[in-house]
Amino acid sequence: MALVNECFLSLPGNYLFSEINKKVNTFSLQHPDAKLIRMGIGDVTKPLAKAVIDAMHQAVVEMSDAKTFRGYGPEQGYRFLIEKIIEIDFRSRGVTVQPEEVFISDGCKSDMGNIGGLFAKENVVAVTDPVYPVYVDSNVMDGRGGGTSASGMWKNIVYLPCIKENDFIPALPEKPVDIIYLCFPNNPTGTTLTKPELKKWVDYALETGALILFDAAYEAFIAEEDVPHSIFEIEGAENCAIEFRSFSKTAGFTGIRCGYTVVPKKVAARTGTGKKIFLNALWNRRQTTKFNGVSYITQRAAEAVYSDEGMRQCKENIAYYMKNAAIVRDGLKHMGLEAFGGINAPYIWFKTPENIDSWTFFDRMLKEIHVIGTPGVGFGPSGEGCLRLTAFGSREDTVAAMERFQSWSI
Template sequence: MKINENFLKLQSSYLFSTIAKKVKEYSDSNPNAQIIRLGIGDVTRPLPQASIDAMHKAVDEMGNESTFRGYPPEHGMDFILEKIREYDFTSRGIDIDVDEIFLSDGAKSDTGNIGDIFSVDNVVAVCDPIYPVYVDTNVMAGRAGDVLPSGRWSKFVYLNCTAENDFLPELPTEKVDLIYLCFPNNPTGMAASKQELKKWVDYANKNGSVILYDAAYEAFISQDDLPRSIFEIEGAKTCAIEFRSFSKTAGFTGVRCAYTVIPKELMCGDVSLNNLWARRQATKFNGVSYITQRAAEAIYSEQGMAQVKQNIDYYRNNAKVISDGLKDAGFTVWGAVNSPYAWFKVPDGMTSWDFFDVLLEKTQVVGTPGSGFGPAGEGFFRLTGFGSAEKTLEAVERIKNAKF
């Protein structure tokens, strides 16, 4: 038997596993250290009570013969699809049908698995820095080519996100087929305006490209004029797939629920990408837990929405505390306004990993090195607003009192 040789091109470990290992080593040698983890983008607030109540009810249904549910439909149950359509799209003037929404166990799964429906021959454009999953899944699929000394991949077209362009990439000068965009961005925390997205939609429609739009952080948008969905942009339905998640919106990282929107207008010749994804999911996926689907439905109730807002405000405030504190400490900071992520420049002469080590050593604060998100992330660092308010304050105080 022969393996998929593309796997051998990948670095042996995933960014967050490397961080976890480094922190464990530090913690083992410093058992009394009060470590504060502002690295991984995982939530810490409990689930909204509306979801907890809904899950108790659903669990009871699963224990009763007359209300027991077996295999869910692969694409999701009507009750949750209808809520998504109404609250996430219709309410913002976007016309999306329920059969254009595919419920899943996570945006990571979907952004990874979506490659199944595309040819290996497509030219992929990725931002740099970028969420590593987009890169690694394309390396696995054979769309990346070989790694260059710079750490970049030979077949990718890179979209530079730099301090100079405020981390909003310019259009590629060549023709590309698949374009990964994520706004509000992970890791930089920057959001895109309608005008900014229109530029990409026009490019994609002109060149027959598909935009793979990751909107997992849309709930953090605080400026009312910013788009929450790419489908707010005219023309997006013929060129975009959108990935959404309940993980960051409602704290579902531990219960697993997300969804992907593929408009029926999105065609490649006479083939509907919606049909291809429906076939992919029907063949390789068996739906989301009934209990989780009820939990997701509940966040669209009046109480649910209020509880979600409370959590989002909590994290947003943390992000502001971090951003303000870093600025006080003399750092240059981006993001944190429409995002849980603060992105900042590390002191001159240090690499991102140098700063990771120094920060851990001097303040016991764990962050994420920018270079873990791509070569252009070198010299930057990410802290997240997902910690507790108390620990976030404490972390900021420690950073302000440290000398780097």
């Protein structure tokens, strides 16, 4: 008789964004005339850069002719893309990455979700709180949750609060942890760490043998100096960290699906008897067994992001979104709300007035001003009483949303 992985059963039934979708769809059906402004899910709205479009047309043409047709590519990705990544994303920042350390994938979410398969169930996982739900949910599926306490927190997961009171800078864990998820610039708070702050984490990992899973999906939005774009800018990180990158927000690839993961050859974990096992070979074995590479057309699209034209066009789009971010941040502050982020990241995090809880405020925003945010508590207990807004809408919608906020008697 087939037996299920019972870890699934302890998970809440819905992924956060599916839950939001359901609420919004229900409201839309009941109020078909309401003009909703969506600042909830972090999905881009600007079309793909022309350089990317041209590259895809060209790749489609290649696929139409037996002489240039491409079938199975390397599971790890094509060298033409890997070499651009190394040159532009790393070498230009003084970081050395080898081609065999880069694995192209269909997106950061897949890799961050699947990486857990490489590790023993017994690892203690630490996450910043609030946090992108995939880190927690995927670990619960893998058996590292340990059941929830009355507060809804997972007993075996260590939560590191990132809140206004600590300037959104997580403190090192008080009890030993084995795997640490860090995402900077941060989703959902939009805040960042400076190099010295990130260095504390690398030093901690080197000292304790912990592994850092570093989500750098938003690095392209960094505007300030001294904010690291890659954890590998920190000395020693190549011995203790894996980095995840995405083209979703950098180049508007949310509907195209491409990202990559850097697993340095030196980074290792241990067996129960203390033997060092290098993770690059393990991830390679995982990817070659359970994955079959990314569409050739998509990889040519990603390559075009690194052309001069592509980089210029993507930067223009990012600048557009970051102007939206400033409008949102300033608008909320002007109302007297406490707002964070939006400077090095496309997310603005704000506290509800009078400590209204996140879902109540989400519902009120939806019903009263028809603006969709994301309830902070959906990202973890430290997010209660906050909401996340994204800067990925059109300028017109962003301005209109802020006007609705201003004229709203909360």
